[in-house]
Amino acid sequence: MDETLTPTSPLRLLINGANGRMGQALQRLAAEQPERFVVIGAVTRKVGQRVIDGVPQFASAELAGAPECDVVIDFSLPEAFDAVLAHCVEHGRALVSGTTGLSESQRVALDAAGARIPVLWASNFSLGVAVLADLVERAARSLPGWDVDIVEQHHVRKLDAPSGTALTLGDAAGQGGAVPRYASLRAGDIVGEHTVQFATFGERIELTHRATNRDIFARGALHAAAWLANRPPARYRIGDLLG
Template sequence: MEEPLPIRILIHGASGRMGRALLRLVAERPELQLVAAVSRSGQPLAEAPAGVPVLPVEKLADAPDFDLAIDFSLPEGFGPLVAACRAKGAGLVSGTTGLSEAQLAAMDEASELVPVLWSANFSVGVAVLRALVHQAAAALPGWDADIVESHHVHKKDAPSGTALSLGQAVEQGRGSPPHYASLRCGDIVGEHLVQLTGAGERLELVHRASNRDIFARGALEAAVRLSGRGPGRYDFGELLLAGGRP
């Protein structure tokens, strides 16, 4: 039986923290073949494997053919990437947060043509946390609900995308949204506390990330799971539960 062809990957936002981690860790996945990286400057990156072109964002259209893009960039670069994925019939795995309503709508439109997976957090633990939060909120609809998230001082959006996704799980469980609090301090990778408080008792569900590599490895896993699927919007947790590639 012939081995399946490797999945050709383009990394968008390659000069950022997540992009550099992806460049380092992609070699751990033999199913994936990195064919190009895109960064704001287009300058060579030490983490990029030898022979892999690093393109400036203005040259995205010149990228070699790819099967799937992994995107951790800024909102201003999101539109051209979605257009490139549509033009090449390539899937999209994105963790870019702070997207506008128009950008979210463009992602929905693209999903009619290509497979799309957007997640605010690619930690396997957070995917499980969302399920637990939904269950707890449904069981305790009358309790107060609060989400406190902490990140490094350079993170711009607040509340974080992960906090908002956990808030959606709360609202889906009990019918009303939680309150949010955001902290930006030091070099915290990411911490999320979901607190449900009743009379005389409190339930806390917490996830702490101590290493950014967990998110990069999760995004690479998502790319493998998304490859070969038809057009549509996909959920990271559901792909994890579904098993391997189709």
């Protein structure tokens, strides 16, 4: 049977990091849109049940045996990232990744993979944050010499600090000529809050994004997967979705 994706076929997704908060949200939201998405496999560090809610489960070490898919969505940990990137390159599969805390060598590998497969990595899949990054770059360019501070807040279980989103916003400020400073807070169950402050003598500007529901990131990742499918090989960014 020809399994080529057609306009009426649901997008076949393989979720890496399926037991995490984002992985679970992705599976739940994809299941709510069966006409658009089907999760054909879930990859986790360890496997208990082989099938959960009709979705085949694979251990990380079994990634090579995962079924054909249109897009791999990866929300895992840096130590699991190399294997999934190599798998996508080897099999010519598009990759959407939101894994943060990547090393410089992993970022280089991500860029290199864009020569062979369509790949989109983002520290944050909120379209609001993509707009915020654009505003930050424009503000930094328009306000030379102003102090720029980025304050980010997340739940107590978040490991990396500054957050990947804060670093992305810092990169945007840097593109505008600023040198940002960072402050990180970990408290309670905060989903995510980022404030970029521009300050000089006598005045201050604050640009803030608050996420109150983790589903916004999962929805953004699913939107990115649908957008990325069948694109030519390249290293894409979340801002590319804004058109």
